[in-house]
Amino acid sequence: MRGFFCLLFVLGLAGCSSMGVQPWERDLLAKPEMQPVPNYFENFYDEHIYFSKEASRGGQGVGGGGCGCN
Amino acid sequence: MQLKKISGSLGMASCTLLQAGNVSAQAGENEWFLDSSFLIYSESDGRVSAFEPAVRGEIDLGDDEYVNFQVVVDALTGATPNGAHKSTVVQTFTNPSGNSGYTTQPGELPVNSTFRDTRVAVTGEWDKPINRLSSVLLGAAVSSEVDYTSLGLSAIYQRDFNNKNTTLATGLALTSDLIFPIGSVPRELNPMRRVGSDQQRASSDETKNTIDFILGVTQIVSRTTFFQLNYTYGASSGYHNDYNKIVTVIDPLTNEPLVGGWLDADDLPYLFEKRPDRRVRNTLFLRGVHHLKEDVIHLSYRLFSDDWGITSHTLDFKYRYMLTEKQYLQPHLRFYTQSKADFYRHDLVQGTDIDASGNVNLAYVSSDYRLGAFDGLTYGLSYGYRFTRRSEFTMRGELMQQKMDNSEVPRSGEETPDLTAVIFQMGYSFYW
C-alpha cells in the first residue's frame, strides 16, 4: 500500500517544473479567498469534528501558493 | 468529542501542527492578528453536544517571521453510544466509577449519559524564514481533559522552486498521550462488572505515542489555479482502546445478551473492547483551487488507508460566491465513505466467538460504530463580511449526516441508528 502511495505522489510531482506564472502575475493568487485554507477556524473545527466522528484523520498539511512575495 | 478521548487529543495535536497555513500575511511589523471563533455542535436524539470557543493570536515579527498561539476550550455534554446495540430486552450497564449505572429500554440505543467533559488545548508555532526560498515552522501543542493529556511537537521545512511556482514541504510531528481513565483502565475482553462489585481493573493509566511524517507539493498552474498534493504517513503505538466502549455477548439460543454461562454473578454480558496496540496510516490528499471571473472554487479529495482495514474517501467542495467585494456566500458539500475495521463486530456470539470458559477467539474486537462502515454527507452555507482589509466576520450553519451500513446486522431491530448533527459557527478576526 505504501508503494502505491509513493508512486501516486511521484507521478503528481512529475511535470511540475515548467508550470506557473511570472512573479507579477500573482494578483489573484494573493487574494485571501485563494489561499489553500481561506478561513482558519472553519477548517480547524471541521478537522476536529470529523476526526472525532470518523476513523480517518488529517492529511491536509502544508502551504504554498499566495503572492509569493519576498 | 468522544472519539478524541481515545486517539483524540493526539490527533488534534498533530493535525493542528501539520496544518501550516499562514493566514495573516497581512500584518504590519509587530502587529497582532487576532482571530476568535466559537463552534456549537449538536447531535440529534440527545446525543453529544459541544460548545467550543477558540482564540488565536499571531504576531508579525517582521521579515516574514511570525509567532502564533491558540487556545481552544471544548465543553462536551450529552450521551454517547457505549458499543452495545439495541435489544428486545432491558439492558443494564455500569459507569466507569463502578458506583453507579444506567439502564436502556428495549428498542433503545444504549448510551452513556453521564458523559461530561471539558478539554483545553493550547498550541504555539514559530514560522522562521531561512532564506528567500525556504523556511521552517516549529510547533508545540498541549491538551488536557479529565482523563487524557496530550503533548505534541512538530517541525516542517518548506522550500520554493521555479520562481515560487512550486513549493515543497516536508514535516514531522511527534505526539505522546497519557490516558488515565476514570475508575482506571479496564481489562480488555473482560466483562463489565455490576454496580458496587469489584470492577477488577487492569491498571491506572496507559500511554500512546505517535509519529507523523508529511511530504507535500504546491504547484501554481496558472494565474487562476493551483494544486496541492500531500502524502502523510502516521504510525502510533500504545493504548488505542476507547476504555468506555463495550461489545455485547449474545446467546444464540435466545438472541439476547447472555445470561449465566461462564459469566459469574457480578459479570454483565458486555466485554471491554480490545484494539491493536499499533496502527499505521497512509493518507493522500489532493486539493485544487480555481478562480473564476469573481468567485473561487475549492475542491479536495482525500484517500485514507490504515492497517486496521479501514479505507476512506473524502470529497470536499466549497464555492465562494462573492456577493460584493466585501461579502461572500459559500455553499459547502462534503461526501465521505469509510469501510469497517477488520476487527469491527456487531457483537460476539457465545459458542462461535467465545468458548464455554469465556475465552474470546478473536485477537481484537470493537463495536464502536466509528470503526464501522458508513457514509457521511455534510452540506452547509457560510457567510463572510470583510469590514475593512483588516477585519472580518464569518458565520456558518451546516447539517452533518452519517448513514450506517447495517447490511451485516444479523437480527432485525438491532440496526445502528444514523447520526444527524447540526453545526453552527461564528467568528471575528482583526488586526491590532
Next chain:
Amino acid sequence: MISIMKKILPLVFLTLVFGNNCLAAPVQAPDVHLPTTDGEVQLASLRGKVVYLDFWASWCLPCKKSFPWMHEMKQQYADQGLEIVAVNLDKDRGEADAFLRQMQVNFIVAFDEKGDTASMYQLKGMPSSYLIGRDGKVRASHVGFRESDKLQLEQAVKRLLDQ
C-alpha cells in the same frame, strides 16, 4: 532585426543579472517608456542620474513597507542626483490608486499594466528593484524587501551616487 533584439536582450539580461549581486559586467538597462501619474517617463531621459527602478503591486505586502523607505531615500539623496521610478504591475488600476492614496509619494510612479517592462527585466520575485548608474547601466538588482535589506540598499545607492 528589432524583433530579434527584443527577444535576445531579455535573455542576455537574464544571464547577467542574478539575485542581489552587483554585476561583474554591467549591462545597459532595458528601456522604460511608460505612462506615469502625470505624464510619462522614459529611462533614457534620466541619463546622468542614479535611478532606483522598483517594480511593485498593490497585492504585494512587502511593497507597502518599501514605499516609506523610497520616500525617505528620495528626500535624502535627490539633490545628489537620485531618481526613483516605481513601476506598478497591477492589472486593475483602481487597486493601484487605492494603494497610492495611503502612501506619501515624492517619486515617479509608472504603470506597466501588461507587464512588458517587467518581462524585459526578467523579474524573479515581487518586489524587485534595479539600481541604474549615471551611465544607464544596471549596477545591482535585488528581490524582495525586508527590514534587514534597507541598510544594504542604501549603501549601494550612496556608492553609485559618489562615483
